[in-house]
Amino acid sequence: MEPSRLIPAPNDQLLAYGIKLTSIIYNFKNGRLIDIAFNLTGKHASNQMQQALLAAYGPGQYIAPLTGPHWQGNRVLLNFNPATEANPTSQVLDLFLN
Numbered sequence: 001m002e003p004s005r006l007i008p009a010p011n012d013q014l015l016a017y018g019i020k021l022t023s024i025i026y027n028f029k030n031g032r033l034i035d036i037a038f039n040l041t042g043k044h045a046s047n048q049m050q051q052a053l054l055a056a057y058g059p060g061q062y063i064a065p066l067t068g069p070h071w072q073g074n075r076v077l078l079n080f081n082p083a084t085e086a087n088p089t090s091q092v093l094d095l096f097l098n
Contacts, residue, residue: 019040020040020045021038040091045090046082078092078093080092
C-alpha cells in the first residue's frame with residue numbers, strides 16, 4: 001500500500017465562500033483522492049467560515065473530541081475545526097468515504 005501524497009494547491013487567489021484561505025491541500029492514497037483540507041488563519045476568518053458552512057449545510061453535529069460541527073453524507077464527511085486562542089489556524093476537512 002502506497003503512503004498518502006499531500007499536494008498543495010497553488011497559492012493564487014485561494015477563496016471559499018469569499019473568505020481568504022491560506023492553503024488548500026489535496027491528499028491522495030493509492031491513486032485516489034481521499035481528502036481535501038482548506039486552511040485559514042485568524043479568529044475572524046474562522047468565524048466567517050463557520051457561519052458560511054452553517055448557512056450552506058445546516059447546524060451539523062457536534063461530537064467529542066471534535067471542536068466544531070461536522071456534516072456526514074453517504075460518501076462524504078465534512079468537518080470544521082475552528083480557530084482557538086491556542087491555535088489561530090482553522091481547517092475545513094472534506095473526507096471522501098469509500
